[in-house]
Amino acid sequence: MKGIVFTEFLDLVEDKFGIKMVDKIIHQSKLESEGVYTSIGTYRFSEMLQLLQNLNKNTGIAIDDLLLIYGEHFFGIIETSYPGLLATYKDPIEMISSIENHIHVEVRKIYPDAELPTFLVEEKKENSLTVVYQSSRAMHHFGLGLMNKTFEHFNTKATINLEKIKEDGTEVRFFINKK
Known part of the structure; x- marks a missing residue:
């Protein structure tokens, strides 16, 4: 890590x-x-x-709550350190749906040995997104915190619900609906 x-x-x-x-x-x-x-x-x-x-x-x-707070905090680091990356997006759904194929590609350029979670887009519509998070680290609430702040960054509201596909939290499905 x-x-x-x-x-x-x-x-x-x-x-x-x-x-x-x-x-x-x-x-x-x-x-x-x-x-x-x-x-x-x-x-x-x-x-x-x-x-x-x-x-x-x-x-x-609770650890999940600590990870949520930490994810929200960490988004501020991204905003400060990588404003150009955020500026390439005009919409939070677009940004979150590109985690795997754009954002993580950029992270690997900076940190080639980074072990990143996988975010698989299952369904994408104009105002909704279903994404599956996979990681042996089960830090999905960190990801939830990042997603919360992504919507805040774009001055947009959303409801984000999750369901554990695997009880240990290593595979979680996020249901994101932009308001």
């Missing part, structure tokens, strides 16, 4: 819960990296899982 995912997560934890919480979850975790991350480094997903689990234990906030 790319380091930027870790550095931004810890920045979010510091912003929301303070630096003491960052130190606490790092010390409660058994991290090969010892909690020292660079944005360009690559780290084991198990470290992110430990950090999330310890943040959950210390705050009582």
Whole structure:
């Protein structure tokens, strides 16, 4: 997992819960990296899982909710760092439907060894989209947070519902309807 995912997560934890919480979850975790991350480094997903689990234990906030908040936060990084990429789209449905064939292609140019989830478009209409998320990491609520902020970025409202295809969350179907 790319380091930027870790550095931004810890920045979010510091912003929301303070630096003491960052130190606490790092010390409660058994991290090969010892909690020292660079944005360009690559780290084991198990470290992110430990950090999330310890943040959950210390705050009582469900992991899915933490991932949702983090996905919404991470969209701000995309807005700041890659405004040209966002500017190529005029509609959130168009942008979300191009994750696999455009956005992830661009991400791989920057981070060739990135392990990205798969987003398969099942059905696309002018005001709706059905997408299947697949990832062994089961971070679908991170994706939901990104989607929420995508609609906000385009000053558009939507309802986004999900159903777990696999109970462990490694395969999830998103039903997106633009209002």
